[in-house]
Amino acid sequence: MALAARLGQCRAMTDKQINPDWVAVDAGADGLRAWAMQGGRAVAQVQQAGSNARDLTADGLRPALQDLTAGWQFGSKTPVVICGPLEGSAAALRAVPCTPLGESLPRASDAASPLYPVPGLRQKSPADVMQGGETRIAGFLALNPGWDGVICLTGPHSIWAEVSAGEVVSFQSFMSGELAALLRQHSTLRPALAQATIDMADFGAAVSDSLSRPERLAARLLAIRSGHLSGSAAEGAALAQLNGLLIGAELAAARPYWLGQNLALIGAPEQTRLYAAALEAQGAPATVAEAARMALAGLTAAYRLTEG
Amino acid sequence: MALAARLGQCRAMTDKQINPDWVAVDAGADGLRAWAMQGGRAVAQVQQAGSNARDLTADGLRPALQDLTAGWQFGSKTPVVICGPLEGSAAALRAVPCTPLGESLPRASDAASPLYPVPGLRQKSPADVMQGGETRIAGFLALNPGWDGVICLTGPHSIWAEVSAGEVVSFQSFMSGELAALLRQHSTLRPALAQATIDMADFGAAVSDSLSRPERLAARLLAIRSGHLSGSAAEGAALAQLNGLLIGAELAAARPYWLGQNLALIGAPEQTRLYAAALEAQGAPATVAEAARMALAGLTAAYRLTEG
Numbered sequence: 001m002a003l004a005a006r007l008g009q010c011r012a013m014t015d016k017q018i019n020p021d022w023v024a025v026d027a028g029a030d031g032l033r034a035w036a037m038q039g040g041r042a043v044a045q046v047q048q049a050g051s052n053a054r055d056l057t058a059d060g061l062r063p064a065l066q067d068l069t070a071g072w073q074f075g076s077k078t079p080v081v082i083c084g085p086l087e088g089s090a091a092a093l094r095a096v097p098c099t100p101l102g103e104s105l106p107r108a109s110d111a112a113s114p115l116y117p118v119p120g121l122r123q124k125s126p127a128d129v130m131q132g133g134e135t136r137i138a139g140f141l142a143l144n145p146g147w148d149g150v151i152c153l154t155g156p157h158s159i160w161a162e163v164s165a166g167e168v169v170s171f172q173s174f175m176s177g178e179l180a181a182l183l184r185q186h187s188t189l190r191p192a193l194a195q196a197t198i199d200m201a202d203f204g205a206a207v208s209d210s211l212s213r214p215e216r217l218a219a220r221l222l223a224i225r226s227g228h229l230s231g232s233a234a235e236g237a238a239l240a241q242l243n244g245l246l247i248g249a250e251l252a253a254a255r256p257y258w259l260g261q262n263l264a265l266i267g268a269p270e271q272t273r274l275y276a277a278a279l280e281a282q283g284a285p286a287t288v289a290e291a292a293r294m295a296l297a298g299l300t301a302a303y304r305l306t307e308g
Numbered sequence: 309m310a311l312a313a314r315l316g317q318c319r320a321m322t323d324k325q326i327n328p329d330w331v332a333v334d335a336g337a338d339g340l341r342a343w344a345m346q347g348g349r350a351v352a353q354v355q356q357a358g359s360n361a362r363d364l365t366a367d368g369l370r371p372a373l374q375d376l377t378a379g380w381q382f383g384s385k386t387p388v389v390i391c392g393p394l395e396g397s398a399a400a401l402r403a404v405p406c407t408p409l410g411e412s413l414p415r416a417s418d419a420a421s422p423l424y425p426v427p428g429l430r431q432k433s434p435a436d437v438m439q440g441g442e443t444r445i446a447g448f449l450a451l452n453p454g455w456d457g458v459i460c461l462t463g464p465h466s467i468w469a470e471v472s473a474g475e476v477v478s479f480q481s482f483m484s485g486e487l488a489a490l491l492r493q494h495s496t497l498r499p500a501l502a503q504a505t506i507d508m509a510d511f512g513a514a515v516s517d518s519l520s521r522p523e524r525l526a527a528r529l530l531a532i533r534s535g536h537l538s539g540s541a542a543e544g545a546a547l548a549q550l551n552g553l554l555i556g557a558e559l560a561a562a563r564p565y566w567l568g569q570n571l572a573l574i575g576a577p578e579q580t581r582l583y584a585a586a587l588e589a590q591g592a593p594a595t596v597a598e599a600a601r602m603a604l605a606g607l608t609a610a611y612r613l614t615e616g
Binding site: 126127128129156157172173174175176178179182183185186187188213214215216217218219221222223226227229230232246249250252253 | 434435436464465480482490491494495496521522523524525529530534535557560561
């Protein structure tokens with residue numbers, strides 16, 4: 001895989017020589033992020049947007065990382081701890097209820113170099129899977145010891161997870177974020193959604209509407225186009241409606257997860273601010289945490305559990 | 309537009325010389341269909357799948373038609389009656405409640421040759437538009453004089469229309485069909501949906517589930533992937549669930565349109581059979597009619613209303 005060719009964004013915190021004693025990697029839905037680590041401290045960070053971690057195999061990861069982190073001095077003996085859906089890692093899923101990271105983190109048996117994939121979590125009924133979310137949750141719990149409540153991990157697939165006494169008890173995934181992206185990129189709504197602004201008043205109205213009549217989603221989404229064609233929609237209204245309708249319907253279905261619960265949102269700021277506003281309007285304020293920061297904290301906690 | 313190059317499917321009913329005295333055209337969401345007409349009788353038919361009628365302009369239509377209907381003998385004086393979203397025709401929308409075709413059909417003022425676009429219908433509140441559906445409804449009413457009830461036009465955008473005393477009273481559009489296509493073609497569910505079979509028992513279960521909990525759509529759709537990844541889903545289950553969940557949610561929102569009503573479904577057979585099964589299971593049997601046949605009958609009725 002020509003990772004370098006697909007390089008979307010690449011930043012280093014420093015130009016000094018970088019000698020990590022281990023490397024932390026978050027293979028998230030929005031790309032690949034790597035940190036050069038010295039113990040518990042990140043000395044450099046590199047980021048590649050838009051890659052699909054599902055293409056990565058255990059042995060393909062290290063050359064890909066070498067490409068991505070060109071200035072870093074690390075060899076085949078340097079441990080790599082990675083979270084997210086690495087190919088083949090589905091087998092290693094752990095069943096809830098369980099702690100997000102388990103007791104120890106075994107080395108991948110199929111990799112020539114020391115690679116430590118953090119196992120994802122699975123739920124039997126309703127059947128569900130998270131891969132990467134467990135590490136963000138672990139990071140959040142490392143930074144907020146003893147925290148109990150419900151964590152919503154936003155993203156293309158958002159996950160509502162019930163956390164109690166340090167364990168993930170149950171969770172449920174929604175594809176609202178992916179639906180929003182599909183509709184913006186590929187649907188007949190595309191011309192209406194070619195804007196960057198989200199009007200927060202319109203967003204709030206759409207959330208409230210969708211929360212009370214979630215079944216009308218496929219009709220209300222189409223009405224975005226009618227509003228656009230008739231020229232009656234203001235700038236920022238269409239994107240506000242798209243997000244509001246999808247998040248509103250998600251809140252309607254996830255009600256048992258947020259009603260009267262202690263809440264935290266983990267995600268990218270542009271998404272968590274929408275979920276936070278929607279929940280706030282329902283009288284359910286949430287703590288907001290940044291996904292990358294939680295992933296780093298979780299990977300650091302996972303590193304401490306590595307074996308051998 | 310290189311219509312010939314995009315030719316998907318082309319059939320003539322006969323090899324004899326074809327001399328239409330007028331041409332009927334249905335610019336539907338699934339392609340372009342044209343009939344060589346002698347009075348009320350279709351003597352030949354040609355069809356092009358996958359074209360997007362929204363690209364067609366009044367003056368671009370005739371050369372495109374000449375390409376498509378290579379064997380037909382018709383000139384610049386031959387009237388063409390067309391339904392569907394011809395570019396620029398949005399201005400000609402008629403407001404409901406009204407008869408599907410109006411009193412007379414004026415010639416397009418911006419076309420050099422005699423072209424008669426059937427105006428679509430618009431509804432002020434909730435804002436909605438149909439372009440092409442009015443002609444299918446007119447065809448259905450021509451074949452079923454005096455029929456009163458609710459007509460559901462299936463398609464990428466399905467439309468539920470209340471018909472009373474020969475008029476379209478109100479209607480509502482849903483993008484369920486387009487959502488199904490987006491999810492099959494572009495989403496992370498794509499691998500799970502790469503099948504052609506629909507298990508009707510699984511379909512029925514998904515409809516019923518979605519009708520009672522329509523807000524869970526974004527979670528249940530994602531569960532299709534979990535079922536596929538775990539290998540627990542049987543052949544035909546995933547596509548059945550996709551369609552069942554979307555149609556179930558649509559039925560939940562369209563309930564006032566079908567509950568206790570006299571019902572007709574107009575569409576492509578593979579879609580109407582799903583809607584018919586879903587409605588039947590709710591104790592709401594529907595008459596089923598084929599979209600192309602209704603369009604032809606409607607265009608014939610429209611031709612009788614042409615002016616000049």
